[in-house]
Amino acid sequence: MEYRRLGASGFKVPALSFGTGTFGGVGRLAPWGATQVEEARRLIDICLDAGLTLFDTADIYSGGAAESVLGEAIKGRRDKLLISTKATFRNGEGPNDVGSSRFALIRAVEAALTRLHTDHIDLFQLHGYDAQTPPEEVLQTLDQLIRQGKIRYIGVSNYSGWHLMKALGVADRHGFPRYVAHQAYYSLVGRDFEWELMPLGIDQGVGTVVWSPLGWGRLTGKLRRGQPLPAQSRLHETADFGPPVPEELLYRVVDALDEVAAETGKSIPQIALNWLLQRPTVATVVIGARNEDQLRQNLGAVGWNLTPEQVAKLDAASVTTRAYPYWHQAGFAERNPPPV
Template identity: 75%
Template sequence: MEYRYLGRSGFRVPVLSFGTGTFGGSGALFSAWGSTDVAQARRLVDICLDAGMNMFDSADVYSKGAAEEILGEAIKGRPRDSLIISTKATFRFGDGENQVGSSRHHLVNAVDAALRRLGTDYIDLFQLHGFDARPPVEEVLSTLDTLVKAGKIRYLGVSNFSGWHLMKSLAVADRYGWTRYVAHQAYYSLLGRDYEWELMPLAEDQGVGAVVWSPLGWGRLTGKLRRGQPLPEGSRLQSQTAVDSGPQVEEEYLYRVVDALDEVAAETGKTVPQVALNWLLQRPTVSSVIVGARNEEQLMQNLGAVGWNLTQEQVARLDAASAVAKPYPYWHQAGFKYRNPTPV
């Protein structure tokens, strides 16, 4: 397993990490992802560790805390310093007025609760699950800095921030000497390349590593979707709740990308998901790509995305198939590439 630095930090993470959204299966959204129990989770963790993939990502809202609890049971008894545990909080977790957001009150309670569910005394990477505009950025960052200094968190990140959200936060951290964000858990795939327009240049400039979620386009790049054919059994796309909660994709665009993936997969002898994941691993600023799996077969297939590389020509073909028109001001800036170079 290849390891990379997490942004501009000294912390190294595997290029593939395991997402626990399939653990638990509580609620309409997460039941469509999977319902892995403790015994199954232990087996998946074993496979990950055997392959050198020792980073496990979760969140408090995944199955209402059950995913963190199951992960905690699955890693119990293993050397803690051989594991990288990543989790998130910000979204509503309870009915109370203060059981949501990034206030000092909620973040302190959320971190302590996550530590209990995970059965550990520190979190390697803690991320805000989304931007909360209500509390001052100073309140958020000073709270997180205190949690880092208390030893409860090692590294900080965010998820689903816009460029100005992230840049404002980094500027405030620098102003007061507080701990900086070194990771941005962002949606990025061959079906969703918005990350490249502003977040990628920002990440390169500011040293923020991308931790990619839903790299297979919300289950659309599994290799099972084909023109004119019904959705495969068991696909999360069978659940309208899951579809409505995820990124929307026009059908013709989807199949244009799938056709290109099929061609490259045939040339390389790899599967469509392996090609899609490998494409991501060659993108600038990407530190780690989160893969999920409902079973051992899916996990082993995802692990086959590493240890080889697409050719430059194959990458260019996939780039062309997945290209979309840029919104303003990015199309305008593209006319001055010699002043606004693409991250490399």
């Protein structure tokens, strides 16, 4: 397993990390999976054997059950792995059970530490932007938690460019720790991330933690032009969670993936993941799995690389018209070169 620096920090993370959204099986995320402790231990064994040591979770995954399952499954080997978790989405009925206030963040971190059976979180990320709380309050609270040893590194998720840049400016102005990670949606059928957030990451030293790298289950190899959704596709239950994808774009990408699969002997998911691993700023790609077979398949995305010609083929198939002003800026590469 390749290890990469997380942004401009000295912290190294595996190129693939494991997402625990399938742990617990409670509530709205139940269609993702219902992995319990015994099976989770087996999946974690496979990950560790492959050198995958970073496990990503969140307080809203199955209402905290995902963190609890992970915490039970890693007992006795906490020192063998890294934990990333997230907070800020509503996780209770009270007026302060949401957001990034000092009250909410301290309580969220304390609750996560309890569920995970650990005394520290290696990477703590704000799951979404909170426009109701001043960034000074957010960063001062995270600084306090770092000084207490309860979290080691901080990041954000699902931020827009100005959200992240404003926070980095506040951190620099007051000497607070900087965000070193942005957990973001990015895939061959969702490349909006490249327009602003990727250049920002390069400029500011923010590494990308990619979520839903298979385009919300669309790049599993099961979707084909003119065919209905497979009976077992999670898109039946969770399509409303993810962004819409024009059918022609999806099938154009799938056609290109099929061509590369024939050339490489790799599966469509492995190719889609490997493409992401070659993109600028990407530090780690979060993979998920409901069972051993899916996990082993996804682990096969590392240890080899697509050729430049194959990358170019996938780039061409997945390109879309950018929103303004990005399409205008892209026309002047002399002044605005693309990320490399």
